[in-house]
Amino acid sequence: MRWEEVAAEAVALGFAACGVAPVADLRKEGERLDAWLESGKEAGMAYMARNREKRRNPELLVEGARSVVVTLTNYYAPALAVSPEVPVVARYAYGRDYHGAVKERLFQLFAFLREREDRRLRGRVFVDSAPVFEREWARRAGLGWIGRNTLLIHPRWGSFCFVGVIVSDFEPESYSEPWTAGRCGTCHRCVDACPTGALKPYSVDANKCVSYNTIERKEPIPEEVRVKMGNRFFGCDACQEVCPWNRRAVPHCDAAFRPNEWLRRMTREDWMRLDEATFQERFSDSPLLRPGLPHLQSILSGK
Ligand code: SF4
Numbered sequence: 001m002r003w004e005e006v007a008a009e010a011v012a013l014g015f016a017a018c019g020v021a022p023v024a025d026l027r028k029e030g031e032r033l034d035a036w037l038e039s040g041k042e043a044g045m046a047y048m049a050r051n052r053e054k055r056r057n058p059e060l061l062v063e064g065a066r067s068v069v070v071t072l073t074n075y076y077a078p079a080l081a082v083s084p085e086v087p088v089v090a091r092y093a094y095g096r097d098y099h100g101a102v103k104e105r106l107f108q109l110f111a112f113l114r115e116r117e118d119r120r121l122r123g124r125v126f127v128d129s130a131p132v133f134e135r136e137w138a139r140r141a142g143l144g145w146i147g148r149n150t151l152l153i154h155p156r157w158g159s160f161c162f163v164g165v166i167v168s169d170f171e172p173e174s175y176s177e178p179w180t181a182g183r184c185g186t187c188h189r190c191v192d193a194c195p196t197g198a199l200k201p202y203s204v205d206a207n208k209c210v211s212y213n214t215i216e217r218k219e220p221i222p223e224e225v226r227v228k229m230g231n232r233f234f235g236c237d238a239c240q241e242v243c244p245w246n247r248r249a250v251p252h253c254d255a256a257f258r259p260n261e262w263l264r265r266m267t268r269e270d271w272m273r274l275d276e277a278t279f280q281e282r283f284s285d286s287p288l289l290r291p292g293l294p295h296l297q298s299i300l301s302g303k
């Protein structure tokens with residue numbers, strides 16, 4: 001099967017784009033990750049230092065792996081909060097938790113490969129859930145370039161996309177062409193727009209990043225970050241909102257990521273009054289469930 005046939009099926013399943021790259025040892029990306037970790041920019045994400053060999057070499061994730069099928073899922077939506085009183089949440093978090101939704105489609109795509117190619121194909125699907133250099137695989141699969149904001153930018157869909165991969169022993173008749181040159185040019189908007197100075201070209205310091213601090217950090221947020229966060233309380237889209245390649249982004253119409261109406265309407269006061277049972281009921285399949293209500297309320301209260 002040619003890679004174009006895989007991509008056509010992926011689009012039929014609801015993915016925005018798809019490409020297929022041959023398996024390779026990502027030595028250079030591994031060295032970059034080592035340097036990033038040595039400089040302490042991973043903050044509390046100790047998991048980034050684990051399984052570095054597996055991250056570099058997909059054959060350690062799936063024995064005999066031959067290809068990496070990479071998919072993009074568009075989650076772009078224009079500003080969603082109904083008023084300035086509503087605390088700001090990163091766009092990806094408005095719908096249901098993307099891990100499950102994207103994985104379901106990846107399993108369907110893999111089932112198609114097995115059906116059409118060989119029922120004995122072996123593979124695994126990953127969505128931000130394993131040591132995989134997803135963005136580099138997306139670049140190698142021809143889905144765009146890695147921008148100064150460190151994100152994968154697709155020339156049509158921009159950067160508001162989830163990257164999902166299938167690592168398997170599937171060997172297509174042809175692979176998609178890798179994207180070799182970036183199109184950031186002399187633009188510097190993302191770096192200039194970063195509210196905390198966390199972003200340097202092609203590198204994020206998680207210690208200062210609003211996304212890391214509001215979503216993953218277990219300890220209280222440092223004062224120097226807090227004072228620059230503005231009204232954000234879960235994630236940050238600043239380095240994507242200013243990107244000229246996102247001006248062409250098309251709002252998704254994907255039922256899986258229909259915005260949670262409570263998130264669009266609840267003010268800071270509503271959040272502070274919310275009890276655990278109501279939180280569980282309103283956000284049962286939301287990415288906000290994982291950090292939990294006490295964490296979200298502590299961010300909003302500035303503690
Ligand atoms: S997510 Fe926000 S804080 Fe983090 S690098 Fe981007 S602009 Fe800066």
Ligand code: SF4
Nearest residue numbers: 147148184187190243
């Ligand atoms: S804002 Fe400019 S420099 Fe940053 S990723 Fe977009 S095009 Fe590249």
